[in-house]
Amino acid sequence: MIIYFYDRGVRYDIEVQEWTKIKDLKRKIASKGISELDYTLEHKGRCLDDEKTILHYGIKDGDTVRFPVPCRKTLGISGNLLTLARNSGSVTKMVVDEESSVRQVKEEAARDAGVSASKVQLRAGGAEMQGRPEAE
Structure with missing residues (x-):
């Protein structure tokens, strides 16, 4: 399935499987040039735990994940x-x-x-x- 990640107005298409762990999703995002290593992702208002899977959070084909505001503070904002x-x-x-x-x-x-x-x-x-x- 393909899910989307937006950063600074740019959309990235990320191919994942239901059993993909969030930490592996983050590696795929990093391979697109997003270099922040210590960040958390959000889906529908929920911060995603690195050890959980795409299936655990009910992320479906075409859904979007992003940096949530509380987690952007880890980037110094x-x-x-x-x-x-x-x-x-x-x-x-x-x-x-x-x-x-x-x-x-x-x-x-x-x-x-x-x-x-x-x-x-x-x-x-x-x-x-x-x-x-x-x-x-």
């Missing part, structure tokens, strides 16, 4: 948790620091989704978030 809902219904979580502008958050969300920043709308309380005008 910290800040505030931001949950982004896409029109497709999928949800992405990312960490932003307090100094990040709305523009910077939009650009990061766009990179993660593989779309143009102009396509990203950030909303809070039903209203679109607006950034401060950039200093000239």
